Amino acid sequence: MSYIFEIAVDPDYIHDRDHLRRQIEKRAGRSFADFAVRRRSVDARSRHPKFMLQVELLEEAPDASMIASSILSQFEPVKGEKRIAVIGAGPAGYFAALELIRCGVKPIVCERGRDVLARRKSLKLIQQDGVVDPDSNYCYGEGGAGAYSDGKLYTRSVKRGNVGEILDIFVAHGAVPDIKIDAHPHIGSNRLPRIIERMRETIIGCGGIIRFGARVEDILIENGAAVGVRLQDREKIEADGVILACGHSARGIFRMLCEKKIRIEAKPFAVGVRVEHPQHMIDEMQYHSNKRHPNLPAANYRLSCQINGRGVYSFCMCPGGFIVPTATEPGEIVLNGMSLAGRDAPFANAGMVAEIREEDLAPYGEEGPLAAMAFQADIETRAFDASGEKSQRAPAQRMTDFVEGRVSSTLQKTSYIPGVHSYPLDRLLPASVTEALKGAFTEFGRRKRDYYTEDALLLAVETRTSSPVRIPRIEVTMMHPQVRELYPCGEGAGYAGGIVSAAMDGVRVAGAAAESFGPKD
Numbered sequence: 001m002s003y004i005f006e007i008a009v010d011p012d013y014i015h016d017r018d019h020l021r022r023q024i025e026k027r028a029g030r031s032f033a034d035f036a037v038r039r040r041s042v043d044a045r046s047r048h049p050k051f052m053l054q055v056e057l058l059e060e061a062p063d064a065s066m067i068a069s070s071i072l073s074q075f076e077p078v079k080g081e082k083r084i085a086v087i088g089a090g091p092a093g094y095f096a097a098l099e100l101i102r103c104g105v106k107p108i109v110c111e112r113g114r115d116v117l118a119r120r121k122s123l124k125l126i127q128q129d130g131v132v133d134p135d136s137n138y139c140y141g142e143g144g145a146g147a148y149s150d151g152k153l154y155t156r157s158v159k160r161g162n163v164g165e166i167l168d169i170f171v172a173h174g175a176v177p178d179i180k181i182d183a184h185p186h187i188g189s190n191r192l193p194r195i196i197e198r199m200r201e202t203i204i205g206c207g208g209i210i211r212f213g214a215r216v217e218d219i220l221i222e223n224g225a226a227v228g229v230r231l232q233d234r235e236k237i238e239a240d241g242v243i244l245a246c247g248h249s250a251r252g253i254f255r256m257l258c259e260k261k262i263r264i265e266a267k268p269f270a271v272g273v274r275v276e277h278p279q280h281m282i283d284e285m286q287y288h289s290n291k292r293h294p295n296l297p298a299a300n301y302r303l304s305c306q307i308n309g310r311g312v313y314s315f316c317m318c319p320g321g322f323i324v325p326t327a328t329e330p331g332e333i334v335l336n337g338m339s340l341a342g343r344d345a346p347f348a349n350a351g352m353v354a355e356i357r358e359e360d361l362a363p364y365g366e367e368g369p370l371a372a373m374a375f376q377a378d379i380e381t382r383a384f385d386a387s388g389e390k391s392q393r394a395p396a397q398r399m400t401d402f403v404e405g406r407v408s409s410t411l412q413k414t415s416y417i418p419g420v421h422s423y424p425l426d427r428l429l430p431a432s433v434t435e436a437l438k439g440a441f442t443e444f445g446r447r448k449r450d451y452y453t454e455d456a457l458l459l460a461v462e463t464r465t466s467s468p469v470r471i472p473r474i475e476v477t478m479m480h481p482q483v484r485e486l487y488p489c490g491e492g493a494g495y496a497g498g499i500v501s502a503a504m505d506g507v508r509v510a511g512a513a514a515e516s517f518g519p520k521d
């Protein structure tokens, strides 16, 4: 019978296994062969934050290497003839490819960007010279938008799939096992690339094909079914189906679908700014002390409120992280955040975004689902033009100046490498969004005193929080209602938001696609 209970641990002892053992023995009142921590979180309600551990007593010590090898043994060389083209090598695309292999179907992954290590050169080019490669950037390339991110693996979409299975696959490919127990697991941008490389090795080792620099420009359709894709150089790749896992920035794909009269729909999304505080202020706000215990993680926050009936919420908070330029085309500025495994940078950043409604899109020309893209593009281009110097230097304003309607005369230091220039951000965002953000900052300052401060910097713009469109699919078969064997998948299709939920969607869709071929050979 399993024996599980919770203990509170002083941060001094969290890495001291002998101390933990003694504490557990005292609490259990009996001896045991070993123990496993099943869940780890921080309780910061008092002035002395503590770790809360859920521990299980074990009668024998587990063998971690056995668990990893039993997961990897599920991926065997594909013997069947069926093949599916997967558009995109992000979490949705790679987990779909792995699931196809598990089901005996060969994946052919077409990724417009470069492999995960080669991508680093493109990131350096954006950071240092402001040059955006439209095929290889923070959103595009092997690993997708998740590769150079914070690697947060927390999801609320627990009903949509098996989170544990996704984490197991990450661990089997080299992620630290701690991600399976932390309440807010994260991997870090310095560790993710190697894990992604190992996933690629598994896919190729089982007979899957991965093509980099392969931008899909068309989906081939015959007799109402998807039968392959056409690349930018007109090469055709034939397949028995197509999984469309192109991410939320694939405007070319969304336009192509509209031109082919394949239905896509507008979906709610949000835009706003990135907020950056010195990390010590967030630590003080959450841990009630400006000197964080070295064993406590950099503190984070999650905030939301309604202003005039419009939702405003923090998004993708990166404690101890950096703000990065995530544009996918030259001539635009888009921001997001990332952090390394140690989360030890001196800044804390988070998106702060307001919901966009249909009426906000009316002035932006195009109709239907494309209006949202025109809206995003307009804001991003104006953010780029604001400096007048064709660089990735971002418009910025102190939080207090933004709320009180003043141009900032000075700006504080930031983690954003391309730099910032003072600009009134209300000139970039629609009035409805500006008003909602001003109301929200004031409200959050009421709830958490240190949050509303002139030491917080707002950088513009945060426009790609999720896909502005949904590509419909039939719930059981997962196929598009108009095109058989076309499987919309992941964040770009509007079914996921984040690494883990995109990965879970990849698994579900690939399972449904494989099932349409009947039992495994």
Ligand SMILES: Cc1cc2nc3c(=O)[nH]c(=O)nc-3n(C[C@H](O)[C@H](O)[C@H](O)COP(=O)(O)OP(=O)(O)OC[C@H]3O[C@@H](n4cnc5c(N)ncnc54)[C@H](O)[C@@H]3O)c2cc1C
Pocket (backbone or CB within 6 Å): 087, 088, 089, 090, 091, 092, 093, 110, 111, 112, 113, 138, 139, 140, 141, 142, 143, 144, 145, 146, 147, 148, 149, 150, 151, 152, 153, 154, 214, 215, 216, 217, 245, 246, 247, 248, 249, 250, 252, 253, 316, 324, 326, 336, 337, 338, 489, 490, 491, 492, 496, 497, 498, 499, 500, 502, 503
């Ligand atoms: C900087 C940053 C930090 C983030 N931090 C986190 C985090 O900490 N935790 C978290 O859960 N989420 C985070 N996210 C969001 C997360 O990365 C995405 O939700 C997730 O990657 C979506 O997965 P996906 O596979 O659906 O799409 P994507 O990851 O966007 O992958 C889509 C892939 O399709 C490719 N593609 C697009 N068009 C074409 C085409 N025409 N032909 C061929 N290939 C194409 C792209 O190159 C891309 O590689 C972050 C995002 C960014 C940008």
